[in-house]
Amino acid sequence: MRLNAKLWQSVAKNYAKLLEEEDSCDVSITVGSGDDIKTFNVHSLILRTQTPYFHTAFSAQWGKKKGDKIVLSKPNVTPAIFEDILKFIYSSELKLDNKDVQHLLGLLSASDELILPVLSDHVQKYLAINQASWIKEHPLETLNAAFQHESWKELQNCCVSTICKNPWMLFETPNFYHLDESILLYIIKKDELQMEESDIWYHILTWGIMQHADLPDDLNEYTNEDFNNLKKTLSKFLPVIRFFNMSLEDFDTKVSPYRKIFPDELYEDILWHFLKPDRPKKYISSILPKRHHPYANSKFIKTNYAKITAYKTSYSKYATKPDAFKRVMIGP
The missing domain is CATH 3.30.710.10 (Potassium Channel Kv1.1; Chain A)
Structure with missing residues (x-):
């Protein structure tokens, strides 16, 4: 019984x-x-x-x-966090109400180190349900914390899902370019990411450029070495950005100026797709589908250049690399 x-x-x-x-x-x-x-x-x-x-x-x-x-x-491990862990170990109970997020993240990290998976799951679920607003306000900090440990799937899924539905909360963050490559790549691969492909390209390109302090501000001054360095930085992103779903105009004005960072066969595949979509591809084995959101590739949301310009201005207040955004060709 x-x-x-x-x-x-x-x-x-x-x-x-x-x-x-x-x-x-x-x-x-x-x-x-x-x-x-x-x-x-x-x-x-x-x-x-x-x-x-x-x-x-x-x-x-x-x-x-x-x-x-x-x-x-x-x-x-801080005394406050260890005290909570002991309460859980001795009584299997732990009240998380009124605990700040930093304490919860510390508790999550300690529970992982001390091999307490039940406690880890409990804290992740609490964060996902009760701290959604904090995730929205601090996307970089939360993402970096969530992906510290492979086992924190609950928190990772919550963060990524929240950002996919509200991508500007991440991509308009002043220190967005500090985001780890693996985390950014994970988000970009998501079908549910609710951004137009031209906007995704713009922000990934900006992220890549911001990794190189020595790149010229003027694209016309790039050397072959500059293009090669940028190509290496963005090599994992180029196959997963859905250039095939862009308009020809967007591709021509926003992507083609960076032709030299593309593998030849990938660039040729994209061009032929606009001219003859049924032509077999050389670089891409299969074209990624359109993203699963109501605005993908529609005219409902178009890139708002006034908004991006304002974003560039606000970003420059925090950026450690002066005039970095001048290096990105936005197009007319």
């Missing part, structure tokens, strides 16, 4: 009380660094049972003893 929820809560509370009984503790764990340090006295049996991390840490090969206690130090 299984315990009902009310009875289990009573049992869990009794386990939680053990944290207050230091006489029976056989482990001393010091966490934090600098002025934020605290020592917790805990029970090895309980911690070993809940996670393999402590099973290894308390083993004869790894554990260090001082007197009759095993001693352990975790300087990379």
Whole structure:
């Protein structure tokens, strides 16, 4: 017969009380660094049972003893976060209300390090449901945090889904060009990304240019080496930007000035697609489909150059590379 929820809560509370009984503790764990340090006295049996991390840490090969206690130090975990982890380990309960996002991200990181997948899933779901507005306000910080660990799929999916529906929250961020290549590539590959392909190209090109402080401001002054450097930076993006779904006018005015960064066969495939769509492709085995959103390749949303100009102006206030946007040819 299984315990009902009310009875289990009573049992869990009794386990939680053990944290207050230091006489029976056989482990001393010091966490934090600098002025934020605290020592917790805990029970090895309980911690070993809940996670393999402590099973290894308390083993004869790894554990260090001082007197009759095993001693352990975790300087990379704050006392506040470790206190929450102990509450979860001892009682299987943890209230996340009124915790700020930085604390939640720290808790998520610590739960991953301490091999507590149930806690990690719980925090990710809470962030996804309750902190959507914070994700919108801090897309770069949240994305970078979410992709720190491959196991944080729940948070990753939430961040990417939010950005695909509201792409300007990311692409208009002043420090957008600091985004890691792998994360940006993951987003660009999404069919659900609600941006026109010409806008995607503009921002990916801008991101690539911003990786090179020594590129001339005037495109006409680019050397072959400059084009080659930009080509290497954008090599992974070119096959997944859906140039085939652009208008011929957009391709001609916004893409063709950068012809030299394209592999010859890819550029030829795109040109032939406009002239003879059924012609077999040499570089692309299959053309990526149109993105799955109501405005893709329609006239409902067109690139707003006034908006982009305003974006360039606001961006320049924060950019560490002066006049970087002058290097991007926008077109008429």
